[in-house]
Amino acid sequence: xxxxxxxxxxxxxGTQAERLVTNRGMVQLSTGDMLRAAVREGSPIGLQAKVVxxxxxxxxxxxxxxxxxxxLDRIENxxxxxxxxxxxxxxxxxLDLLLAERGRKLSYVIELEVNEEALVDRITxxxxxxxxxxxxxxxxxxxxxxxxxxxxxxxxxxRRDDDNELTVRTRLAEYRAKTQPILPFYRERGILHGVDGMxxxxxxxxxxxxILDS
Ligand code: AP5
Numbered sequence: 068x069x070x071x072x073x074x075x076x077x078x079x080x081g082t083q084a085e086r087l088v089t090n091r092g093m094v095q096l097s098t099g100d101m102l103r104a105a106v107r108e109g110s111p112i113g114l115q116a117k118v119v120x121x122x123x124x125x126x127x128x129x130x131x132x133x134x135x136x137x138x139l140d141r142i143e144n145x146x147x148x149x150x151x152x153x154x155x156x157x158x159x160x161x162l163d164l165l166l167a168e169r170g171r172k173l174s175y176v177i178e179l180e181v182n183e184e185a186l187v188d189r190i191t192x193x194x195x196x197x198x199x200x201x202x203x204x205x206x207x208x209x210x211x212x213x214x215x216x217x218x219x220x221x222x223x224x225x226r227r228d229d230d231n232e233l234t235v236r237t238r239l240a241e242y243r244a245k246t247q248p249i250l251p252f253y254r255e256r257g258i259l260h261g262v263d264g265m266x267x268x269x270x271x272x273x274x275x276x277x278i279l280d281s
Pocket of ligand 1: 081083121202204207
C-alpha cells in the first residue's frame with residue numbers, strides 16, 4: 068500500500084510516518100530528510116537546497132522528483148509513505164508517472180488538518196538528540212533527566228536551521244499557495260481523506276489506522 072501524508076509544516080507527518088514504519092513495516096520517503104542528508108554531505112544538490120530551505124521556500128520540482136525516483140527503486144515491494152511530497156501539482160503528476168513506471172499505485176492520501184497558530188508553537192519548540200535523533204519539545208516533551216537523551220544517554224541536542232518563526236511563516240505561506248491546490252487532484256479520485264491533526268499523537272494515529280484498515 069502506497070500512501071501520502073499531506074499537511075503543513077508541523078502538522079505531524081513525520082511523527083505519524085515513523086509510527087507506520089514501526090507498526091506496519093512501511094518505508095518513510097521524506098523529501099525533507101533526503102534534502103537535509105544532501106546538505107550534511109555537502110553535495111551539489113545539498114548546497115543548492117540549503118539556501119532555499121533556510122528561506123522556507125520550495126526546492127525545485129526536478130530535484131525532489133529525482134530524489135523520490137531513486138529512493139522508490141530501493142524499497143522493493145514494501146509500502147511507501149510519502150512525507151512532504153508531493154508539494155506542487157507538477158510533483159503530484161510526476162509521482163503518478165514514477166509509480167506507474169514501477170507498477171505501483173496510490174491507495175490513500177491523508178491530509179492532517181491543523182490550526183496554523185499551534186504549528187508555530189510545535190515547530191519552534193522542537194529539538195532532537197544529535198546522536199540517535201530521538202525527538203523532544205521545549206514544552207511538550209523534555210528529556211526526563213536534564214540534558215540527557217532518554218533513549219541513548221547522549222548529551223548533545225540539535226535544532227533544525229529552518230525551525231524559527233520567520234521561516235515557519237514562509238513555509239506555511241508556501242503550503243497555502245502551492246500545496247493546498249493539489250488537494251482537488253486527489254479529491255476527484257476519491258482517495259483523499261481528512262484527519263483532525265489537532266488531537267493527541269495517539270488520537271491522530273487511531274484515525275489514520277481506521278482509514279488504512281477500511
Ligand atoms: P520538511 O522536512 O518536509 O518539513 P515540513 O513539511 O515543514 O514538515 P516538518 O518536518 O516541519 O513537520 P511534520 O509535519 O513532519 O511534523 P512533525 O511530525 O515533525 O521540509 C523542509 C524543507 O525542505 C521545506 O521547507 C522545503 O524547503 C524543502 N522540501 C521538502 N520537501 C520538498 C518538496 N517535496 N518540494 C520542494 N521542497 C521541499 O511534528 C512537529 C512537532 O509537533 C514535533 O515536535 C512533534 O513532536 C509535535 N507533534 C506532532 N504531532 C503532534 C500532536 N498530535 N500533538 C502535539 N504535538 C505533536
